[in-house]
Amino acid sequence: MSGRLLLVPNTLDFGIAGEGSALQDVLPHGVLQAAAGLTHWVAENAKTARAFLKRVDALVPLAVPLQQIQIVELPRPVKGSAKSAAPDLAPLLAPIEHGHDLGLISEAGLPAVADPGAALVAAAHARGIVVVPLVGPSSLLLALAASGLNGQSFAFVGYLPVDAGARAARIRELEALSRRAEQTQLMIETPYRNGALFAALLEQLQPATRLSVSCGLTLPQGFTRSDTVAGWRRSPLAMPSDVPAVFSLLA
């Protein structure tokens, strides 16, 4: 009797004590129950996974004490060609072969979306393991829904180049692509570079292009604002540099 790989969503607050949204505002009770029942985990970060389990325990008691729960960290992705240098993930799936359900959890949001973890899911499929994605917050989809931009066709393109010239070129490329495909383009940035990306977007995009900014979604201070680039230029935003943001554009 084989176990399953459960994809367990984390909150979007990175465990910030006090500032965090309540767990029951962002995770279904059924997901908390599933998480509380797991004794084996693979985590992007073991420390934040333990912090998550402590928060779960306060609502739904863990099946076994936290110290007895096995948490193995996902290997860091190797820079460069991911395909040729992929680490062997089979040992991480061993608990499943011994009949245990295994949880996969990220530092924030849905595992394997905009973060590592997809390789472990792929390895599970290659072994015929049942993969069960559980419902939780995704900053990308929340931002898209709240943007008012096209939700019938959209793309997430990750991070833009840090170099100013390359970033400007990429922004213009994404705007052209958005116009041609009528496709909303979503991107993220490291919080301390939020302001630089926002300024570059306002500089490079056409005045009529629509731009939406979501900051700290699901947090008490979270907000989404959408306007044309012309509108943004008239009343710009002081971008917070300490919360994650999602930027969406539609030309």
Place this chain on the structure above:
Amino acid sequence: MSGRLLLVPNTLDFGIAGEGSALQDVLPHGVLQAAAGLTHWVAENAKTARAFLKRVDALVPLAVPLQQIQIVELPRPVKGSAKSAAPDLAPLLAPIEHGHDLGLISEAGLPAVADPGAALVAAAHARGIVVVPLVGPSSLLLALAASGLNGQSFAFVGYLPVDAGARAARIRELEALSRRAEQTQLMIETPYRNGALFAALLEQLQPATRLSVSCGLTLPQGFTRSDTVAGWRRSPLAMPSDVPAVFSLLA
């Protein structure tokens, strides 16, 4: 004192009695509480919105009886140019001006993602109304997470053409785009055409292209399977024709 526009996720079971996942498995308690407190709604379909509220009421009593809750249907999108023929959505936002929070709800999943509703969100932003997206199930993101394909860059392209020739051309175009941009391409289909799309994908895609199929996610019979096209050809799947499916490919 203005109200807010709350984007309230629906389940993915289309209210199918008996077959549905429990509400508390797919919606956070905080979201159920928020939904139970709303007296004004805009819905893709008023009947399914009422069915949803009945299910909520069984867990968190509604603030006012269902008969007293105002549910206005979103105008059907006009075929052709959405921009020129867009209906005036301002009347739908009137409750917000009178100080009420307004809920927006779709037939399934997150409002304004892969369904109508984005225009109402855009109209809210144009009036400076606060838009709050609530956490719930998105078949697209669950499918992406469970696919094991690239979650760092992905696009949702909606429905493919029904005409076989146009569909084949679109599949080849998406495969080329996926290869060029290393981007997972997600698409959906009307359930009774699931089999036809799956067959077309197996026929058109290259053997090494990875293809993931998620059917009925969050439902008891839900599953995700991922393989190369060559692998799928060796052991194809009898595609269910009565549950929604998400198809994801990565070349």
